[in-house]
Amino acid sequence: MRGLEEEFIPSTPGKFKDKTYYSGNRQFHRCFASTSTMFLWALFLLALTASYLSFQSFINSGTRYLSSTWGSLHWEKQVRDSAQIHRVNGMSVLVTGAAGFVGSHVSIALKKRGDGVVGIDNFNNYYDPSLKKARKNLLNLQNVYLIEGDINDVHLISKLFDIVAFTHVMHLAAQAGVRYAMENPKSYVHSNIAGLVTLLEACKNANPQPAIVWASSSSVYGLNEKVPFSESDRTDQPASLYAATKKAGEEITHTYNHIYGLSITGLRFFTVYGPWGRPDMAYFSFTRNILQGKSITIYRGKNRVDLARDFTYIDDIVKGCVGSLDTAGKSTGSGGKKRAPAMFRIFNLGNTSPVTVPMMVAMLEKHLKVKAKKHVLDMPGNGDVPFTHANISLAQKELGYKPTTNLQTGLGKFVRWYLSYYGYSQEKSMKE
Ligand SMILES: O=C(O)[C@H]1O[C@H](OP(=O)(O)OP(=O)(O)OC[C@H]2O[C@@H](n3ccc(=O)[nH]c3=O)[C@H](O)[C@@H]2O)[C@H](O)[C@@H](O)[C@H]1O
Numbered sequence: 001m002r003g004l005e006e007e008f009i010p011s012t013p014g015k016f017k018d019k020t021y022y023s024g025n026r027q028f029h030r031c032f033a034s035t036s037t038m039f040l041w042a043l044f045l046l047a048l049t050a051s052y053l054s055f056q057s058f059i060n061s062g063t064r065y066l067s068s069t070w071g072s073l074h075w076e077k078q079v080r081d082s083a084q085i086h087r088v089n090g091m092s093v094l095v096t097g098a099a100g101f102v103g104s105h106v107s108i109a110l111k112k113r114g115d116g117v118v119g120i121d122n123f124n125n126y127y128d129p130s131l132k133k134a135r136k137n138l139l140n141l142q143n144v145y146l147i148e149g150d151i152n153d154v155h156l157i158s159k160l161f162d163i164v165a166f167t168h169v170m171h172l173a174a175q176a177g178v179r180y181a182m183e184n185p186k187s188y189v190h191s192n193i194a195g196l197v198t199l200l201e202a203c204k205n206a207n208p209q210p211a212i213v214w215a216s217s218s219s220v221y222g223l224n225e226k227v228p229f230s231e232s233d234r235t236d237q238p239a240s241l242y243a244a245t246k247k248a249g250e251e252i253t254h255t256y257n258h259i260y261g262l263s264i265t266g267l268r269f270f271t272v273y274g275p276w277g278r279p280d281m282a283y284f285s286f287t288r289n290i291l292q293g294k295s296i297t298i299y300r301g302k303n304r305v306d307l308a309r310d311f312t313y314i315d316d317i318v319k320g321c322v323g324s325l326d327t328a329g330k331s332t333g334s335g336g337k338k339r340a341p342a343m344f345r346i347f348n349l350g351n352t353s354p355v356t357v358p359m360m361v362a363m364l365e366k367h368l369k370v371k372a373k374k375h376v377l378d379m380p381g382n383g384d385v386p387f388t389h390a391n392i393s394l395a396q397k398e399l400g401y402k403p404t405t406n407l408q409t410g411l412g413k414f415v416r417w418y419l420s421y422y423g424y425s426q427e428k429s430m431k432e
Helices: 002-008 019-066 073-083 101-112 129-141 155-162 185-205 241-260 282-291 314-327 357-368 395-398 407-422
Strands: 092-096 118-121 145-148 166-171 210-218 263-268 295-300 345-351 373-378
Touching: 002 282, 073 118, 092 101, 101 118, 101 166, 101 314, 118 129, 118 155, 129 145, 145 282, 155 241, 166 185, 166 314, 185 210, 185 241, 210 241, 210 314, 241 263, 241 345, 263 314, 282 295, 282 314, 282 357, 282 407, 295 357, 314 345, 314 395, 345 395, 357 407
Parallel strands: 092 118, 092 166, 118 145, 166 210, 210 263, 263 345, 295 373
Antiparallel strands: none
């Protein structure tokens, strides 16, 4: 009887011709050979995959570093560099709406004095985005990094707080404009309510929590007839959806202050104007139309009373914003929990000297040296209020706020900027 070994391994290979054995052996060899080949192939494929993956990760890290899209290493570096503080006791500020009128001015003022600034703006087309791009170029010159993104983007906002321990948030991103709310109500809810809440959630979760200064509006005084408007006056009669969303913002921020210990300062801006302003505002569109020889519509209130605004020059508003950041108390929460009561403030930032709309037009005519073609119309029921007038004593006391530019001077500066930016010609004005 052949042993097991004999059965499979011939004593003299090639001599033994047993068919059964031979074919079994061949099968064994085939089987052995194919297993080892497969093993080798598997090893080879494994090595190939490993080297491919490491090459891919090398490529990825290179691309991540070089790419400027958000989340890339290069992007993170730009954000960190821009947030770097260059003065003693400086702050690191996230400015939302930084390509906007007030946002761009505040960002530059902060950066110039050595604070760290990172801007974010969604560059929407409520008015010509090319003006926003031009403001972005100004910010670039001052080394302010401006991210193109929406405050509703939860991932982007929380990523920003992961990268930088912002000490302050200057929240100026909003859907502005009183009358446009009738055309596009949802955009007010999207930016002024949903966007605000997204931002506050990120601030609440941040560690450390930043102090927040944000733009409310004089429009919250609505149909109030008591003048001048004081912060303690009633604000429960908004005349437009814009005003209602700003008032809602005041209530929402109060909630986050109360529950999570966020330090909040709300600023009620009064019809801000000046160089690099918003083309949708009356002083701006009137200038364009006067230069183009087109007529302008001047609204008139009940009983033929002229409408009036407490027009406030941009540099004064910037001082109020910076003063608010400088005096803001720290937020007290951490890990989403309030540790102690935090500061909650609301200030009027106005000029304290209202001017009627026809008077404003007369000033523009003087600066432009062109007569306006005026078309006077009774104020339509579109959300407008007949007048605004700020009492600024609280801001004076707490922030040292003191407006220094009257409308005549401020419009002169605006017109000089307008002409240098757009020129006199109609062709250039079409850029708006
Ligand atoms: O303080 C604010 O919180 C708000 O200020 C600004 O709103 P308003 O004060 O309404 O400014 P603006 O539109 O320039 O109209 C000025 C005057 O011109 C009158 N007006 C306007 C247009 C027109 O064609 N004719 C006209 O007579 C008009 O009836 C009004 O009497 C911001 O836009 C707003 O976003 C918000 O920040």
